[in-house]
Amino acid sequence: MARVxxxxxxxxxxxxxxxxxxxxxxxxxxxxxxxxxxxxxRFELEVDGPVDDAALARIHEMAETFLANxxxxxxxxxxxxxx
Amino acid sequence: xxxxxxxxxxxxxxxxxxxxxAVRVAGAEAVPLWHKDKDLKQxxxxxxxxxxxxxxxxxxxxxxxxSPVMESVIExxxxxxxxxxxxxxxxxxxxxxxxxxxxxxxxxLHFICREQxxxxxxxxxxxxxxxxxxxxxxxxxxxxxxxxxxDERTLDMLEAEGRVAFRYLDTNPNGSLRDxxxxxxxxGNVVGLxxxxxxxxxxxxxxxxxxxLGFFTSVLKKLVNA
Numbered sequence: 142m143a144r145v146x147x148x149x150x151x152x153x154x155x156x157x158x159x160x161x162x163x164x165x166x167x168x169x170x171x172x173x174x175x176x177x178x179x180x181x182x183r184f185e186l187e188v189d190g191p192v193d194d195a196a197l198a199r200i201h202e203m204a205e206t207f208l209a210n211x212x213x214x215x216x217x218x219x220x221x222x223x224x
Numbered sequence: 225x226x227x228x229x230x231x232x233x234x235x236x237x238x239x240x241x242x243x244x245x246a247v248r249v250a251g252a253e254a255v256p257l258w259h260k261d262k263d264l265k266q267x268x269x270x271x272x273x274x275x276x277x278x279x280x281x282x283x284x285x286x287x288x289x290x291s292p293v294m295e296s297v298i299e300x301x302x303x304x305x306x307x308x309x310x311x312x313x314x315x316x317x318x319x320x321x322x323x324x325x326x327x328x329x330x331x332x333l334h335f336i337c338r339e340q341x342x343x344x345x346x347x348x349x350x351x352x353x354x355x356x357x358x359x360x361x362x363x364x365x366x367x368x369x370x371x372x373x374x375d376e377r378t379l380d381m382l383e384a385e386g387r388v389a390f391r392y393l394d395t396n397p398n399g400s401l402r403d404x405x406x407x408x409x410x411x412g413n414v415v416g417l418x419x420x421x422x423x424x425x426x427x428x429x430x431x432x433x434x435x436x437l438g439f440f441t442s443v444l445k446k447l448v449n450a
Binding site for chain 1: 282283286290318319324325326327328330332333371373374375399439
């Protein structure tokens with residue numbers, strides 16, 4: 142079984158208040174030197190059958206219509222090595 | 225004969241009962257609609273009420289958008305049926321792309337629940353005809369994902385076409401771009417806003433004002449006169 146990962150991030154121009162809150166908490170916790178944090182979502186999809194072009198096209202469609210809201214988010218689809 | 229206004233219940237919807245009551249207070253018949261049911265029971269208009277449909281999993285409104293009832297609502301909305309999305313309902317309408325833009329977490333990350341002043345910017349929608357443009361109203365606001373966002377081009381288009389229906393007054397509670405509290409589609413039949421008119425329809429409860437009743441009387445007049 143192969144795993145496909147879809148990473149969803151807010152677009153660079155969209156304000157990320159959660160990422161900002163994380164970034165602001167870091168110095169207080171003793172973690173220095175981080176100037177910016179952006180928070181996103183990671184989806185791990187276990188795919189039945191081969192991850193061929195057709196399967197990837199369907200996953201791309203899934204990400205575009207459902208996993209990400211492309212008004213505010215970008216996504217990247219990655220195939221992980223079979224274990 | 226009066227108008228029949230459908231009120232959708234998704235799993236996690238909270239304000240369906242208040243919305244049904246507001247519909248009745250305005251003089252229309254409230255028709256409960258179930259998320260799994262494609263049948264709209266021949267209603268004349270639909271309200272998508274507030275709450276946390278599907279637990280706001282993935283994104284607020286993202287899963288509700290694909291429910292059977294929404295297939296029919298989207299189809300009818302495109303054919304001109306009046307649709308109002310309140311709070312979570314507004315989030316559903318942006319996820320369906322019946323309304324442009326998207327909702328983000330409030331810029332201060334807190335849930336807010338309070339009375340909020342608004343200016344009604346457009347009286348040319350199915351849901352605001354009983355107000356006058358520029359009228360100030362005060363109704364409850366309660367959400368955490370209330371920050372309206374869209375790209376500059378979309379915002380300019382909304383302004384130019386008079387499609388900003390409501391703007392926050394005095395203070396911007398959540399970082400919404402251009403103080404936008406609610407918008408309408410081009411035809412004026414689909415309206416979405418974050419604050420809750422259905423909680424302000426009777427003097428005894430809520431804010432003690434009836435500033436929200438106009439939403440429901442507006443659509444009723446439109447339907448009865450149609």
